Amino acid sequence: MQLSLLEKIGFSLMLAAWIAWGSNLIGNALVYAEPLQVAAFKIEGGSGAASGTAEKPPAEQAAGGSDISALLASADASAGAKTFKKCKSCHTKEKGGKNRVGPNLWDVVGRAKAGAAGFNFSGALKGLGGAWTYQDLDAFLASPKGFAKGTKMSFAGLKKPKDRAAVIVFLRSLSDQPKPLP
Numbered sequence: 077m078q079l080s081l082l083e084k085i086g087f088s089l090m091l092a093a094w095i096a097w098g099s100n101l102i103g104n105a106l107v108y109a110e111p112l113q114v115a116a117f118k119i120e121g122g123s124g125a126a127s128g129t130a131e132k133p134p135a136e137q138a139a140g141g142s143d144i145s146a147l148l149a150s151a152d153a154s155a156g157a158k159t160f161k162k163c164k165s166c167h168t169k170e171k172g173g174k175n176r177v178g179p180n181l182w183d184v185v186g187r188a189k190a191g192a193a194g195f196n197f198s199g200a201l202k203g204l205g206g207a208w209t210y211q212d213l214d215a216f217l218a219s220p221k222g223f224a225k226g227t228k229m230s231f232a233g234l235k236k237p238k239d240r241a242a243v244i245v246f247l248r249s250l251s252d253q254p255k256p257l258p
């Protein structure tokens with residue numbers, strides 16, 4: 077059967093439209109894949125070579141107050157062990173150690189706040205919620221009452237960021253699987 081000229085034109089128009097639609101789909105898929113690759117690269121490398129979202133990480137760090145990450149990276153756990161003498165009267169550090177005036181601190185980094193088994197925490201600490209991040213430990217140890225108003229931890233706080241970083245790195249070491257540093 078012979079196709080009329082009109083039918084041929086109609087058919088090729090349809091074909092053209094179909095190809096255009098199809099390549100549009102493929103084009104979209106390609107364009108979509110591109111930003112994903114860039115994002116994955118940025119997170120891994122952290123170099124932020126390309127514009128846009130690259131500005132985010134430093135801004136987030138700045139929002140956290142003192143730059144705890146840098147301090148932790150250079151902190152000395154053995155100095156922290158010395159600083160921990162100030163905590164010893166109230167806290168044990170051994171795995172399965174007893175609660176004293178304060179709760180046992182084994183594996184406290186990353187643990188749920190007010191999460192030590194068998195310790196009667198104040199409403200202030202129970203009300204905090206979430207887990208002990210490095211940031212929160214830093215803020216709490218700088219000023220327990222400032223961070224958790226009404227806490228029964230009667231401790232003035234460690235004023236020097238370096239002392240806090242050292243003691244936090246020491247607390248981190250009290251674990252079978254120390255959490256990664258930020």
Ligand code: HEC
Nearest residue numbers: 163166177178189190191192197198201227228229230231
């Ligand atoms: C005078 C006793 C005392 C001293 C000294 C003290 N703490 Fe505490 N600590 C407590 C008490 C009590 C709590 C429970 C607070 C509450 O329930 O409000 C606590 C709670 C904590 C918590 C939260 C534990 C959890 O499971 O949520 C951390 C972390 C902590 N102390 C770290 C330290 C560090 C580090 C030092 C030393 C730099 C220190 N404390 C010094 C009494 C003390």
